[in-house]
Amino acid sequence: MFRYFETLPLPELTTRHQPPGDGLTGLPVIFYTDSLTTQTFTVDIRGFQVVIQATAEQFTWHTGDPTGQITTTDPGRPYPDQTIEHDYRTGTYTASLTVTWSATFTVNGSTPADVPGTTTTDGPPVTFDVRQARIVLTNPYD
Template identity: 35%
Template sequence: MTDLGWDCVRPGAPEAGSPAAQIVITAEDFAELPIEAPVAHAGPDRGWLPVNMVNVLYTEADIQELETELLGTPVRIRAVPVEFHWDLGDGNTITTTDPGKPFPSERISSEYRFEGWYDITLTTTFTGQFSVDGGEWQDIEGSIEIESDPVELFAKSLESRLVNGSTTDDEEDEDEEEPWIPERTPDTEGPIDPEAHHRRV
C-alpha cells in the first residue's frame, strides 16, 4: 500500500491509557487522490452526426475505492460520483445527477443547430468517505471536480436527395456513402449557438 500524504491528527504524545491518534482525511487530502476521470461518450461512434439530430450523452461512472496505511492502520477511501456537467462546446451546458445510457436511450441528450466541429467536455463531481481499520464510513468535507478527456464531434448539414423509385432498399444501402467530413481547422470550428442556455435534468 502507498502513503499518499494524507494528514493525520496526532494531539501530542499520548499518555498511558489515552486514546490512539485520530486519523482524519481532509478536503485537501481528498483533492490530491488519484481519482480516475470517467470516460465521456457522445454522439455516434463514427465521430459525426447530422445537424438537429439527437446527440446522446453518457458515462460509466462507478464508485472508486483506494487503500493505504497510516500510523500502521489500514485506511480505505472511496470517491462517489454525484453530479455530471456537460459542456457541449456551442455554449449549451447540461448538469445532471444521471450518468445517462447509450443509444437508444435519450435520457441525457442534446443537438447542434449549426455545422462545425465541437468539443464535448464532461466534468464529474465526487464526494468522498473514509473508513479507518474497517470502521464505519465517515464523510469527507467538500467535493472535488474531475474533467474527462473531451469528445470531438462534427455536426454535419445534410442535403436531402432524390430517390429513384425503382431502386430497392438494398440497392440504396449499397449506394450510400459516409458524407465528407472536413479536417478540423479554425475555419471548420462550430459557432456558438446564440440561443445557448443551461439545462438541469
C-alpha cells in the first residue's frame, strides 16, 4: 500500500509569512500555511476501490538562517493567533515548508487501516528581507 501512497499527488503546502513583504528586526516573523492539511484519494487497485486519506502530521519550517528549522505538528496561524514565530537579523532570507504525510486506507468500505510509513512534500520557497527600522526625530511643532 505504501507504494501507492508515496506516488499520490500530495499538495505542496504554501508557506505564508507575516508581516507580508519585508520584516523588521526585533519583530518576529510569523509562519503558517492555509493550505489543506488532509487529502482524500480514491484509486482502483486490481478491481478494488481503495480510499486513501492522507493527513499532514508534521511541519518543518526551514527558516533560511543559521538556526536551521522549526519542527511542529501545528500548521501555524496568522496574527493575532500566531503559533509559529521566528526572530531574524537584518538580511534576505528564503523560507520553505516540508510536510510529512501519513495515511489510512479502506478497501471497498472496510475499517480504516494505517498505511505503513510516511512521505514528504516540499512547498515553494518564499523570499523576504528583514530590515532594521531607523529612528528619526522630528520637531512636532514644525
